[in-house]
Amino acid sequence: MTKPFPDSPSYTGHDAPSRLEVDLFDVEIIGEPPRLPNGTWYRLGPDPQYPPLHGDDFFISGDGMMSMFRFTDGYVDYKSRYVRTERFLAERKARRRLFGDYRNPFTDDPSVRGKVDRAQVNTTAWWHAGRLLALKEDSRPYQVHPDTLDTIGRFDWNGKLRSETVTAHPKNDPETGEMLFFGYEAGGIATTDIAFCVANEKGELVREEWFQAPYCGMVHDFAITRDYVIIPVYPTIAKLDRIKAGGLHWVSDLSQPTWVAIFPRKTGVKDLRWFRRPGCHSYHVINAWNEGPRIYLDQCVSEINPFPFIPDESGAPYDPRKAATYPTRWIFDMSAPGDTFEERRLTNVFGDVPRIDERRTGAPYRYFYMGVVDPTKPIHKSGPVGGGFNHVGKIDVQTGKADLWYGDDNCGFQEPIFVPTGPGEDEGYVLAVIDHYDQNRSDVGVFDARNISRGPVATLRLPMRLRLAVHGCWVNAT
Numbered sequence: 020m021t022k023p024f025p026d027s028p029s030y031t032g033h034d035a036p037s038r039l040e041v042d043l044f045d046v047e048i049i050g051e052p053p054r055l056p057n058g059t060w061y062r063l064g065p066d067p068q069y070p071p072l073h074g075d076d077f078f079i080s081g082d083g084m085m086s087m088f089r090f091t092d093g094y095v096d097y098k099s100r101y102v103r104t105e106r107f108l109a110e111r112k113a114r115r116r117l118f119g120d121y122r123n124p125f126t127d128d129p130s131v132r133g134k135v136d137r138a139q140v141n142t143t144a145w146w147h148a149g150r151l152l153a154l155k156e157d158s159r160p161y162q163v164h165p166d167t168l169d170t171i172g173r174f175d176w177n178g179k180l181r182s183e184t185v186t187a188h189p190k191n192d193p194e195t196g197e198m199l200f201f202g203y204e205a206g207g208i209a210t211t212d213i214a215f216c217v218a219n220e221k222g223e224l225v226r227e228e229w230f231q232a233p234y235c236g237m238v239h240d241f242a243i244t245r246d247y248v249i250i251p252v253y254p255t256i257a258k259l260d261r262i263k264a265g266g267l268h269w270v271s272d273l274s275q276p277t278w279v280a281i282f283p284r285k286t287g288v289k290d291l292r293w294f295r296r297p298g299c300h301s302y303h304v305i306n307a308w309n310e311g312p313r314i315y316l317d318q319c320v321s322e323i324n325p326f327p328f329i330p331d332e333s334g335a336p337y338d339p340r341k342a343a344t345y346p347t348r349w350i351f352d353m354s355a356p357g358d359t360f361e362e363r364r365l366t367n368v369f370g371d372v373p374r375i376d377e378r379r380t381g382a383p384y385r386y387f388y389m390g391v392v393d394p395t396k397p398i399h400k401s402g403p404v405g406g407g408f409n410h411v412g413k414i415d416v417q418t419g420k421a422d423l424w425y426g427d428d429n430c431g432f433q434e435p436i437f438v439p440t441g442p443g444e445d446e447g448y449v450l451a452v453i454d455h456y457d458q459n460r461s462d463v464g465v466f467d468a469r470n471i472s473r474g475p476v477a478t479l480r481l482p483m484r485l486r487l488a489v490h491g492c493w494v495n496a497t
């Protein structure tokens with residue numbers, strides 16, 4: 020490589036590209052060997068293979084790096100591999116970056132523009148019906164081999180999928196075995212098309228219905244309950260003219276309302292109702308459920324888009340206080356007319372990347388785990404969603420109480436995940452990558468989910484730094 024990475028925040032420090040494909044056999048375990056079931060923690064994140072085409076780019080604009088911690092009889096092995104997308108292979112052949120700015124195909128090199136799929140699939144490792152998928156919301160998935168992490172290829176449910184995109188936040192229904200998902204910009208870049216889809220327990224695409232959003236807003240996550248589908252649309256807006264002119268994909272316009280589409284799972288989008296509130300933002304749903312016509316939706320909500328690189332249409336400067344993502348409950352009454360809903364905060368701490376015991380997806384639940392930001396303590400990365408978590412937290416949504424662990428002034432955390440070891444909702448372990456900013460190195464903390472503040476019961480000590488992986492999943496060996 021003759022062109023170095025830029026000396027900018029997206030490419031330096033803990034966000035410096037790693038570019039390492041690793042096989043680390045028998046990871047060093049400090050403390051009690053965790054009594055986890057045999058299984059694998061898959062994670063996916065952006066790791067740029069080459070420097071940006073046009074000077075600088077966002078840290079999330081990187082090639083998908085799939086990694087896994089495999090737990091076998093008390094031992095742990097680690098592996099990471101790039102997802103060999105068409106884009107990755109084209110750039111590897113050229114030995115340079117060919118694709119332009121984040122979500123802007125009009126900035127691509129003419130040799131690939133409109134000719135090579137620009138999918139990076141760098142956000143979520145997802146498991147359904149025996150398949151490991153690499154997901155990013157602006158493109159279709161890639162399938163990856165669950166043992167070798169070799170790329171199997173682009174995945175579109177045997178050619179059945181019409182949507183050009185699939186969310187990085189599908190939901191697996193623990194009762195039916197279905198995977199429910201959606202795609203926005205489903206008909207192409209900056210379109211208002213949203214596709215809602217269902218794959219059955221065998222992994223066959225059995226349903227795809229489209230509807231129109233009020234504007235082309237960001238739809239990062241959604242929720243299901245036993246009876247309903249909830250798709251919130253936030254006023255972080257894509258405009259084709261701006262993108263065509265080489266501008267940003269996203270600009271936040273808080274003069275527009277936040278819209279929430281709700282429709283019954285049984286009858287689908289023909290019975291869709293829109294609710295609304297003043298403009299705000301959320302990236303991540305915690306969980307949702309319904310009691311008859313009353314729907315409860317819990318998510319991490321902020322007043323503005325919490326990513327500092329997404330500007331405000333009005334020119335308002337980035338305000339970290341307004342970017343704080345507070346766990347918040349929205350309550351909808353499907354038996355009442357109107358388009359408003361109730362709202363209340365669930366706890367006094369804020370943070371993001373919330374995860375629950377996924378056996379309770381779409382059902383009543385009590386606990387979730389997330390990266391927590393305490394602004395009075397050192398923060399090593401900006402924006403709640405881009406990291407910057409200085410605590411691992413467990414929140415009790417019945418009491419609002421937070422059980423927190425703070426490592427030290429030089430560490431931060433990536434997305435925690437819950438691994439059940441018994442039937443109880445918090446009976447199990449929480450796994451979270453601990454980034455040591457003073458050592459250019461990462462570990463994995465293994466926490467007792469019933470006592471987070473005790474600190475890790477075991478630490479998987481790694482000899483290298485793990486660049487941010489966005490989202491992962493746990494898959495039992497059985």
Ligand SMILES: [Fe+2]
Pocket residue numbers: 187188239302303489490
């Ligand atoms: Fe996400």
